[in-house]
Amino acid sequence: MTVLAAVKDHLPMVRRISCYCLPRNLRHKSAQELTELREAGLSLVYVGAESGDDEVLQKVSKGETFESTRDALDKLGAAGITRSVMLLNGLGGPWLSKQHAENSARLINLTQPEFLATLVVSFPRGEERFRHGFAQWEPLTQHQLFVEMEQFLQALELKRTVFRSDHASNWLILKGVLGAEKDRLLRQVRAAINDPQSARLRPVWQRGL
Numbered sequence: 001m002t003v004l005a006a007v008k009d010h011l012p013m014v015r016r017i018s019c020y021c022l023p024r025n026l027r028h029k030s031a032q033e034l035t036e037l038r039e040a041g042l043s044l045v046y047v048g049a050e051s052g053d054d055e056v057l058q059k060v061s062k063g064e065t066f067e068s069t070r071d072a073l074d075k076l077g078a079a080g081i082t083r084s085v086m087l088l089n090g091l092g093g094p095w096l097s098k099q100h101a102e103n104s105a106r107l108i109n110l111t112q113p114e115f116l117a118t119l120v121v122s123f124p125r126g127e128e129r130f131r132h133g134f135a136q137w138e139p140l141t142q143h144q145l146f147v148e149m150e151q152f153l154q155a156l157e158l159k160r161t162v163f164r165s166d167h168a169s170n171w172l173i174l175k176g177v178l179g180a181e182k183d184r185l186l187r188q189v190r191a192a193i194n195d196p197q198s199a200r201l202r203p204v205w206q207r208g209l
Contacts, residue, residue, distance in 0.1 A: 004040040018044035023064045023072035027039060034079035037096060047073060050106030053100045053102040056092040058146045059134040073111040084115035090140040090169070097140065097148045105155035116178070118152070118171035120145060142171055142201075143193065149174075150174045150189045153182065171201045 007014055019042065026034070049069045057064055070138070076083050077118060085108065092100035121139075123130060123156055129136060134145050140148065149165070158178040163185070165174035174194050194200035 001040055004037070004042060005059050007025070008041060009190065016043055017041045018046065019024075021045045021047050021072070021076075023047065023049070023069045026072040026075050027068070029075065031075055034075055034081060038079050038081050042081060045076055045085045047076075047113075048085070048086050049073075049104075049107065050088045051100050052087075052104035053092065053096065054103075055102075056096050056100045058093060059096070059137070061129070061133050062191035066103060070107060070111055071208060073107075073113060077111065077113075079085045081112070082115070083113040083114045083119065085111075086117050086119065087152075088121040089118050089152075089165075090145055092132075092205065093137040094140060094144060097144065098151060103150045105152050108161070109157045112159060113161060114183050115164070116158075117163075117167065118149070118165045118170070118174075119167040120167050122170070138205065146172065146189055146193045146196075150193065152188065153178075153186050153189060155193065156182065158182075168202075168207055172199060185191065 007017060047069070049052055050060070052066050052069065054065050073083055073085065087104050093126065154180055159176045162178070163174065163178045165172070172183055172189065173179050173190060178185070188199075192201065
């Protein structure tokens with residue numbers, strides 16, 4: 001509240017204030033407290049959910065569960081704060097891929113966030129720390145990433161969520177509104193699965209990973 005008040009007083013030209021948030025940051029926040037933050041100027045929160053699957057979340061030591069993430073997103077929605085949820089394509093590796101996709105979709109269906117983004121899991125500082133707790137993890141191949149994305153999109157039942165999968169980590173750039181453009185997005189993913197050479201994928205050098 002102090003920061004929001006300072007922005008309002010000293011930076012009157014600022015039109016939007018947003019922040020990043022972990023679900024546990026809201027564990028002890030009431031809907032009323034969040035409403036007060038919105039009224040003070042906080043309009044958008046980016047939530048790094050990563051996955052909606054409890055086994056994946058446990059393996060990667062996220063410190064969250066399906067229910068803790070759902071509760072946080074519901075609180076934000078009830079307070080009128082716009083939510084942008086981020087998920088990691090490939091986080092569960094090949095063995096947990098299907099349940100990662102399906103339970104992540106279930107989380108998003110139940111919370112209906114205003115914005116949704118997917119990134120491909122990557123390790124700019126190496127995989128050693130990650131593998132310490134998830135020793136059997138292996139990266140998905142390009143094909144497997146597309147299959148997981150198809151499973152995720154197929155399971156989504158959204159009313160009006162702006163979807164973006166255009167981070168530098170993504171091979172396939174996807175943009176649309178779900179569910180209005182679900183069929184088109186699925187066609188794009190299936191084209192990449194069946195004929196990646198003609199799917200206009202991002203070149204390796206552009207991924208910057």
